[in-house]
Amino acid sequence: MAEIEPTLLEIIKEHAVGLAGDPTRETPIADLGIDSFSIVEIIYEVEEKLSVEVPFNANENPFGEMKTVGDLIDALNALIKK
Amino acid sequence: MSRNVVVTGMGAVTPIGSDVKAYWQGLAAGKCGIVKREYTAADKYAMTAATAPIDDVEERLKVLPRGDRFSQLAVVAADEAVKQAGLEVDEALAPRAACIIGTGIGGQSTFDKSYIGLLCNGRRPHPLSILKIIPNAPASHLSIRHGLRGPAFAISSACASGAHAIGVCADLIRNGSADVGLAGASEAILTYGALEAWTAMHILADETCRPFSKNRNGLVIGEGAGILVLEEENHARERGAEILARIAGFGMNADGKDMINPSAEGAAGAMNAALEGVKFSDPRSVYINAHGTGTLMNDPTETRAVRSVFGTGADDLIISSTKSMHGHLLGAAGGIESIAAILALRAGVAPPTVNYDEPDPACDLNYAPNEAIERTFDLAISNSFAFGGLNAVVAFTKA
Numbered sequence: 001m002a003e004i005e006p007t008l009l010e011i012i013k014e015h016a017v018g019l020a021g022d023p024t025r026e027t028p029i030a031d032l033g034i035d036s037f038s039i040v041e042i043i044y045e046v047e048e049k050l051s052v053e054v055p056f057n058a059n060e061n062p063f064g065e066m067k068t069v070g071d072l073i074d075a076l077n078a079l080i081k082k
Numbered sequence: 083m084s085r086n087v088v089v090t091g092m093g094a095v096t097p098i099g100s101d102v103k104a105y106w107q108g109l110a111a112g113k114c115g116i117v118k119r120e121y122t123a124a125d126k127y128a129m130t131a132a133t134a135p136i137d138d139v140e141e142r143l144k145v146l147p148r149g150d151r152f153s154q155l156a157v158v159a160a161d162e163a164v165k166q167a168g169l170e171v172d173e174a175l176a177p178r179a180a181c182i183i184g185t186g187i188g189g190q191s192t193f194d195k196s197y198i199g200l201l202c203n204g205r206r207p208h209p210l211s212i213l214k215i216i217p218n219a220p221a222s223h224l225s226i227r228h229g230l231r232g233p234a235f236a237i238s239s240a241c242a243s244g245a246h247a248i249g250v251c252a253d254l255i256r257n258g259s260a261d262v263g264l265a266g267a268s269e270a271i272l273t274y275g276a277l278e279a280w281t282a283m284h285i286l287a288d289e290t291c292r293p294f295s296k297n298r299n300g301l302v303i304g305e306g307a308g309i310l311v312l313e314e315e316n317h318a319r320e321r322g323a324e325i326l327a328r329i330a331g332f333g334m335n336a337d338g339k340d341m342i343n344p345s346a347e348g349a350a351g352a353m354n355a356a357l358e359g360v361k362f363s364d365p366r367s368v369y370i371n372a373h374g375t376g377t378l379m380n381d382p383t384e385t386r387a388v389r390s391v392f393g394t395g396a397d398d399l400i401i402s403s404t405k406s407m408h409g410h411l412l413g414a415a416g417g418i419e420s421i422a423a424i425l426a427l428r429a430g431v432a433p434p435t436v437n438y439d440e441p442d443p444a445c446d447l448n449y450a451p452n453e454a455i456e457r458t459f460d461l462a463i464s465n466s467f468a469f470g471g472l473n474a475v476v477a478f479t480k481a
Binding site: 040041043058 | 208
């Protein structure tokens, strides 16, 4: 899990249009300035860059309760392992 | 319920000017935005076509980074229109604010990119491809961007989409379903794939667009967007908005005959419907922004339709095709051409039909050949007649 975290952070950073610096695990998701479009794009890029398939349904919004980037990374990792 | 509808804002992104001011300067000066350009795909396909592209808006399109070009153009045009109108949509107005945006095709460049990636490079499409391609994308983006929560949808009637959108939005306001609305259209299909399809139809001009001229040989495809802010008259007056023009009438019908060939009866029927109850002092005070595609069939057919509607008065009015300058924006044509009609009405100047070389006995009206004509107008009409025989005509008078 640890080795893919920098890649995930890098992908999240590319979409964090509302964030001035680099995101960390502690960065609140609310500070990223991302929307439903971004989540779909992030999933796509995770799949492309890591050559994995993420079993994600855009209508289920499994990221709805997340608060920090760390939560997002954990959720992505959990999906990738499915 | 029948209420008056006025125009309080205009926004245009066109091949001869990327805002309303530049557009009008181009129109009045007879600026032609048609160029021969090479279009390529996947580094292995190429074709050259006369087109009317927009080259000076790339930075401004970044305002909508995840939209197809046709949505981006719509947003840029709509922002200009909303700014001019000084329109602020609050919680009370939002459910009464419509957003009717037409397009003939939709997200063509995303469509092309997806197929090229998939078929040539084995790349699966981007997950937002569908949201970029759908024809209602501009209506949805503008609804979100400007907080318009009333009636919102796309209208697709090929080359009449923009005129239908303006007319239908005006009717929604007239009938009490909305108090304000963004109405117009956007189109951006200058891609290799689309141009090959248009070429296959054998309807594109070789060099340039020459409406009503005997040596015309086809249309030239352009891109852009034209958006109006429409408003119920009292609503506009109460908030102190400048009224740019009045929507005096709207007519629409279908030829019910042929997918390609136009019908003078159908076109005349739509014009008559738009002019029902519209008063004007003299045919000399009428300006018509023609559909005027520059195809062999459209121009004489439209000429016959105008003669049928105005009788001998047709010899006194001015009818010009601004497509000779900005090309045929397909779905967006009615958007930017309605703006041309309103600007002509307000300025007292009929923009010219440029590239007019040679009179055609079958096209025998005053087309303002090659140079603008100064004249006071009471009435301006925008004609749009689509492939598939769908006609829409909007009539504007002064406030």
